[in-house]
Amino acid sequence: MDWDENTTAPPTEGEERLVGAGADGEDQAVEAALRPKDLGEFIGQAKVREQLDLVLRAARARGSAADHVLLSGAPGLGKTTLSMIIAAEMDAPIRITSGPAIQHAGDLAAILSSLQEGEVLFLDEIHRMSRPAEEMLYMAMEDYRVDVIVGKGPGATAIPLELPAFTLVGATTRAGLLPPPLRDRFGFTAHMEYYEPAELEAVIHRSARLLDVSTDAEGAVEIAGRSRGTPRIANRLLRRVRDYAQVKADGVITREIASRALAVYEVDERGLDRLDRGVLHALLKLFGGGPVGLSTLAVAVGEERETVEEVAEPFLVREGLLARTPRGRVATPAAWAHLGLVPPVSPQQAGQQTARHTPGGTGQGPVSGA
Numbered sequence: 105m106d107w108d109e110n111t112t113a114p115p116t117e118g119e120e121r122l123v124g125a126g127a128d129g130e131d132q133a134v135e136a137a138l139r140p141k142d143l144g145e146f147i148g149q150a151k152v153r154e155q156l157d158l159v160l161r162a163a164r165a166r167g168s169a170a171d172h173v174l175l176s177g178a179p180g181l182g183k184t185t186l187s188m189i190i191a192a193e194m195d196a197p198i199r200i201t202s203g204p205a206i207q208h209a210g211d212l213a214a215i216l217s218s219l220q221e222g223e224v225l226f227l228d229e230i231h232r233m234s235r236p237a238e239e240m241l242y243m244a245m246e247d248y249r250v251d252v253i254v255g256k257g258p259g260a261t262a263i264p265l266e267l268p269a270f271t272l273v274g275a276t277t278r279a280g281l282l283p284p285p286l287r288d289r290f291g292f293t294a295h296m297e298y299y300e301p302a303e304l305e306a307v308i309h310r311s312a313r314l315l316d317v318s319t320d321a322e323g324a325v326e327i328a329g330r331s332r333g334t335p336r337i338a339n340r341l342l343r344r345v346r347d348y349a350q351v352k353a354d355g356v357i358t359r360e361i362a363s364r365a366l367a368v369y370e371v372d373e374r375g376l377d378r379l380d381r382g383v384l385h386a387l388l389k390l391f392g393g394g395p396v397g398l399s400t401l402a403v404a405v406g407e408e409r410e411t412v413e414e415v416a417e418p419f420l421v422r423e424g425l426l427a428r429t430p431r432g433r434v435a436t437p438a439a440w441a442h443l444g445l446v447p448p449v450s451p452q453q454a455g456q457q458t459a460r461h462t463p464g465g466t467g468q469g470p471v472s473g474a
């Protein structure tokens with residue numbers, strides 16, 4: 105694809121990224137329509153589906169609320185969707201909140217005490233809940249009971265409050281940050297993996313059907329390959345390619361249309377965007393592939409250190425294009441190949457080559473004139 109690294113500035117920190125895994129405003133509006141409604145419709149994550157199916161069937165057979173479920177994994181992989189499916193499969197209502205919204209134990213007590221019997225409480229970003237709320241949750245999860253503290257100081261009293269049996273579905277992108285006592289109170293823990301290309305193709309075909317968009321098999325392959333293993337990104341790219349197909353072609357998404365559309369949006373064939381490529385380009389062209397310190401790299405790209413570290417690097421590392429080493433950031437051979445550049449010859453390699461090609465040299469290669 106056409107790409108002018110020298111004239112294209114990487115996006116600024118606050119700019120929305122087409123390949124960002126978090127939900128933007130438009131995503132939130134359409135995601136509800138695209139969410140699978142039951143486990144049968146949920147694509148991929150075969151092990152998680154199989155295990156969850158057993159947990160839910162058993163709970164239904166016992167006529168009790170399902171065990172608490174912890175879902176961990178990167179943004180956009182379907183944690184919210186699964187929590188809604190759990191509620192639907194249990195034929196129970198669902199309440200949705202998030203860790204940052206619960207700053208005081210009282211906030212949590214208010215939510216818990218208003219739950220109905222069997223209700224699913226979805227707590228997104230559970231690792232960001234305040235400590236007092238977290239401690240209240242321990243007893244609520246185990247005994248369906250909380251102690252509400254009334255008053256302050258020596259006169260404070262704990263009033264026990266019985267709760268209805270409920271199912272907590274906690275979601276986190278950072279399972280390692282959860283304190284063990286909280287983690288241990290979940291009866292079922294599932295880690296969501298990035299999706300395989302074939303699974304993303306299935307997501308794209310399903311979403312295309314729901315959005316009434318025509319896409320052929322190759323068109324879906326092309327979008328899936330650029331979706332960074334994430335259904336949310338696949339759905340977003342699909343919508344942008346649909347726009348292009350409607351405006352510039354006959355509305356049908358083919359490989360050619362998808363590839364041209366995503367070139368316009370500067371998402372390359374591996375799913376890298378301008379920011380990712382800006383980082384790689386600086387690392388290769390300015391620092392010979394590294395090692396280079398993060399701060400120096402960030403200055404070269406014209407970005408904040410955090411943007412490079414938290415926004416661009418995780419995907420580059422995952423793709424095997426960049427390595428974090430104690431001496432700094434280093435490009436891998438795949439990075440050179442991806443940008444179509446040739447790695448410089450190291451002094452050591454140069455020495456070996458000279459030795460190989462010098463008459464009488466000690467190298468193993470052919471000696472000229474021999």
Ligand SMILES: Nc1ncnc2c1ncn2[C@@H]1O[C@H](COP(=O)(O)OP(=O)(O)OP(=O)(O)O)[C@@H](O)[C@H]1O
Pocket residue numbers: 125126127134135136138139140145146147148178179180181182183184185186228307335336339
């Ligand atoms: N397995 C799947 N099959 C089909 N579509 C999916 C699947 N997983 C996710 N999606 C789609 O991707 C979108 C994002 O999913 P969801 O909101 O559940 O992700 P999430 O993991 O909760 O993200 P976040 O961590 O940002 O809250 C949804 O619109 C949903 O339609």
